[in-house]
Amino acid sequence: MYKVGFIGVGNMAEALIRGLTGSKVLGKKDITASDISKSRENHISKKYGVKISKSNNALAKESEVVVLSVKPNNIKSVVMKIASDLTAAKILISIAAGVTTEVISKALGKRGKIVRVMPNTPALVLEGASAIYFGRGITAKDKKQVEKIFGAIGKTFTVEKEELMNGITALSGSGPAFVSLFIEALSDGGVKTGLTRATALELAVQTVLGTAKLISEENIHPVALKDMVSSPAGTTIEGLTELEVNGFRGNVISAIEAAEHRSRELSEEAE
Structure with missing residues (x-):
């Protein structure tokens, strides 16, 4: 099993946690979460039994896969703050609409494995459509891990060209x-x-x-x-x-x- 950390636990992140734990793709002990809202952290911890991290930096250090589920205008600042805790082997997944992998890569210092995913709201009932764009350096094993994570909330679709994510955002x-x-x-x-x-x-x-x-x-x-x-x-x-x-x-x-x-x-x- 691999460790997955969620920075931001809004509705979409909660759907992922519910899907992952409910389908046994990951155990509760394999998931860590962090949010600026203590009430959201308490809700997620109590409902799903996952660990709440003391900080985003601590979460980034102990996770092999980090899922960014924060508002698009906060992505760059969050990434820059955790950049030193993300080794080259770790996978950083963004589900923020409109934020390209290039923007995230710059915030990371032009390194790391970055994946961009566009899920949609039917994921809340595990019937989502998640479009996945894999950035540079992603291995076949990495792809399987990411597809397994998002397969827990519905169907996954691989996108070969990142510019198509705008059309996917509009459609799904x-x-x-x-x-x-x-x-x-x-x-x-x-x-x-x-x-x-x-x-x-x-x-x-x-x-x-x-x-x-x-x-x-x-x-x-x-x-x-x-x-x-x-x-x-x-x-x-x-x-x-x-x-x-x-x-x-x-x-x-x-x-x-x-x-x-x-x-x-x-x-x-x-x-």
């Missing part, structure tokens, strides 16, 4: 908000036709959940499923026509493009 990082808006709109439509709010929301959630599962498990292309449900002169094609007339598809694409553009801006600001 911001995507849950877009899907939530769609679910709310489905629910509103149900209410407008006479359903109760509770029934409409339950139906909308289950419809989206079931559709995603069907596409994933049966390997059905979304177009094929759409055509399967659309009978000639039926209700579905009538509704689809209304969506197309109002630019549904184009608006979704534009939303992804806008989010990707903002991600690029944040990356530039972080430099």
Whole structure:
């Protein structure tokens, strides 16, 4: 087993700790945590039985893998403070949106093994999508370790070019908000036709959940499923026509493009 330390234990870090301990990928004794909030430290320690480190420096010294789960604007200062405690063999993982491995490398003094990961909020129920970009010096063994850590909260995807992380941030990082808006709109439509709010929301959630599962498990292309449900002169094609007339598809694409553009801006600001 290897030792993993979490600097910052917000919702995403907690999801990782829950996934790692629950799946037995790591034992409680293999995980150390540190946070500026004592209440968060107490919560994590009590709920998961992991060790709380006396400082970020102590955590960095005793961990083989360090996961940075802090706000993007705090990344550089945190890394610079622990740089002397990170040997070349240790893996530093950042899950901060918009912060490139180059920014982290500079803060480290141009050394060390750096990995950038973009998980998303479904990780909170262990159904996340984590895009992983491996920086310089990462070995095959390192890759397996990182994939195992993030595999505990869902599926992992390797990204070959770091610049693609902006698009991934827009699609899978911001995507849950877009899907939530769609679910709310489905629910509103149900209410407008006479359903109760509770029934409409339950139906909308289950419809989206079931559709995603069907596409994933049966390997059905979304177009094929759409055509399967659309009978000639039926209700579905009538509704689809209304969506197309109002630019549904184009608006979704534009939303992804806008989010990707903002991600690029944040990356530039972080430099």
